[in-house]
Amino acid sequence: DTGVSQDPRHKITKRGQNVTFRCDPISEHNRLYWYRQTLGQGPEFLTYFQNEAQLEKSRLLSDRFSAERPKGSFSTLEIQRTEQGDSAMYLCASSEDTYGYTFGSGTRLTVV
């Protein structure tokens, strides 16, 4: 297992377009998380899944954001009608209680 994988690494999109990011967690981890990080700040929680169930969503996750984790494996995060304020690093992590979080390398989104 090579850890948490995120794809793509970078995405540049025009305002108003839809984008989708993918995250493949560590296979033994049943919890998967999405965070957003802007420059100079710590990551902010967006949502998390236990297996395929989405158990918590932040108020940061507006109606334009949707996340799925079909079959409790990989997850996707979609942003519809992107805005310049959506430009950020989107981080995925997975966890197991004893060992804490493992993060992926992130997807850097730039909305122009």
Place this chain on the structure above:
Amino acid sequence: KQEVTQIPAALSVPEGENLVLNCSFTDSAIYNLQWFRQDPGKGLTSLLLIQSSQREQTSGRLNASLDKSSGRSTLYIAASQPGDSATYLCAVRGDSSYKLIFGSGTRLLVRP
């Protein structure tokens, strides 16, 4: 609401110095605390995980302590090296939630 603060925001030291990074949190009802390292434009790398019942954890030149009752953790880096230059993030998980709450990080520069 849990808030995590990291002091200082930035630190520049000559190579070879021992240094301490500070993290404080407002709600002592935590499950664990995790220290991460982040290189520019990259994801987060876990350094140390301290469970709420533990007082410290060590890995190589790194030592992290936890004082839950006072809401404080410190990350001690011995004999700093230029390769230690990065942003160091502290994050806590509450004992009634799976999400991590992050501080804004300490940006460390170790000068050769």
